[in-house]
Amino acid sequence: MSSQIAVIEPGTDHRWDRFVESHPAGMVYHLSGWKRALEANFPHMKGHYLALMDGTRDTIRAALPLFEIRSWLTGKRLVSIPFASVCDPLISSEDDFALLFDSALSLSRTLGISRLVIRTYKALPLVQDNRLGHRGVYKLHYLLLEQGVVELWNNFHRSCVRQRISRAITNKLILKTVENKTDLQEFYKLYIMTRRRLCLPPQPAAFLESLWDAFYSTGQISVLLALKDGKPIAGLLLLKFQDRVSAEYGVSDQAYWSLNPNHFLFWEAIQTACRGGYKVFDFGRTSLHNRELMEFKARWGTREADLVELHYPCQGLHPSVIRENSGLYRFVRWLIQYVPEPIFERLGGYCYRHLG
Numbered sequence: 001m002s003s004q005i006a007v008i009e010p011g012t013d014h015r016w017d018r019f020v021e022s023h024p025a026g027m028v029y030h031l032s033g034w035k036r037a038l039e040a041n042f043p044h045m046k047g048h049y050l051a052l053m054d055g056t057r058d059t060i061r062a063a064l065p066l067f068e069i070r071s072w073l074t075g076k077r078l079v080s081i082p083f084a085s086v087c088d089p090l091i092s093s094e095d096d097f098a099l100l101f102d103s104a105l106s107l108s109r110t111l112g113i114s115r116l117v118i119r120t121y122k123a124l125p126l127v128q129d130n131r132l133g134h135r136g137v138y139k140l141h142y143l144l145l146e147q148g149v150v151e152l153w154n155n156f157h158r159s160c161v162r163q164r165i166s167r168a169i170t171n172k173l174i175l176k177t178v179e180n181k182t183d184l185q186e187f188y189k190l191y192i193m194t195r196r197r198l199c200l201p202p203q204p205a206a207f208l209e210s211l212w213d214a215f216y217s218t219g220q221i222s223v224l225l226a227l228k229d230g231k232p233i234a235g236l237l238l239l240k241f242q243d244r245v246s247a248e249y250g251v252s253d254q255a256y257w258s259l260n261p262n263h264f265l266f267w268e269a270i271q272t273a274c275r276g277g278y279k280v281f282d283f284g285r286t287s288l289h290n291r292e293l294m295e296f297k298a299r300w301g302t303r304e305a306d307l308v309e310l311h312y313p314c315q316g317l318h319p320s321v322i323r324e325n326s327g328l329y330r331f332v333r334w335l336i337q338y339v340p341e342p343i344f345e346r347l348g349g350y351c352y353r354h355l356g
Contacts, residue, residue: 003061005103008049010035016049019060020090025123028241029084030065033214038082041207044070044353045082050103052096062096064089064104068111071354077115078108082356085246085285086140086307088123097127116312124308133314138307141297142282145274152270155301161263168264175268178223184212187223187235190251192345197254199333202348224269226261234261236269243279245269266300
């Protein structure tokens with residue numbers, strides 16, 4: 001079978017999204033809308049989508065989306081895919097990956113970039129190459145929804161999850177589904193509050209709006225708010241694709257934690273996913289350094305999977321890649337504690353122009 005590598009422009013080549021939708025490893029992060037949102041908000045990023053074409057039918061057989069990231073602070077690199085919680089190369093065999101990886105190395109030489117990062121989930125067994133170094137930096141926690149809401153409920157931790165959901169209902173929290181950008185701004189206010197509390201830089205509001213523009217009309221993004229007496233006190237942003245619902249951002253006002261709004265939102269989202277016929281609900285990725293968050297997710301009866309990053313070259317891994325261990329990461333968290341509120345959002349915009 002003849003084949004060749006082509007560089008696809010997802011925004012204008014309709015074969016791309018159709019290929020992603022048909023591939024078992026396809027995620028919302030692979031879609032053209034994600035590329036559009038990244039490039040519109042982060043000028044240091046440019047996507048190069050490598051596609052292995054079936055020459056006899058001119059169809060896409062496998063693919064490796066890569067983003068060129070150029071930063072004077074964190075260096076130059078190719079990444080697949082920036083800000084994606086869970087993603088894989090879109091491949092079906094080791095041979096397909098070998099062809100795409102060789103093409104990626106050729107691209108890196110053309111661009112004058114020596115570092116390459118590929119994020120993996122289920123495709124890891126197909127990407128074995130001694131030129132790549134493996135680094136497990138995140139875990140994924142997920143629920144299989146086919147067992148139904150009753151069995152799911154029974155598997156939740158009694159005091160840490162079930163009782164807190166029951167208290168939230170007793171506290172008369174109201175669920176609101178965001179349907180416009182005005183309500184989306186209420187979610188973003190809670191997001192800013194949460195990132196400040198965690199001493200983490202916030203992503204720009206424009207990026208969130210770009211995701212809304214890209215995926216709301218297709219039903220692939222959903223934003224939930226928990227209200228108390230009409231006031232938003234917590235929020236949950238969900239991404240939906242194929243048979244999967246993914247919790248991307250969970251945010252809340254710490255002053256209302258005693259009402260358990262986060263547990264309320266997750267339970268509502270899980271039930272809705274079950275009713276919608278989805279098969280998997282994932283809680284997003286978690287750093288191995290964040291034991292508290294890993295314990296929170298484990299108490300929902302979740303399964304756990306490794307999310308492994310592959311790095312080229314395999315020696316001399318750049319310290320900025322290991323975010324939680326880097327001096328730069330610790331300095332930014334220290335700085336956030338002291339910057340005035342008006343500067344905080346601008347600091348986030350600056351930081352994210354060096355990340356990916």
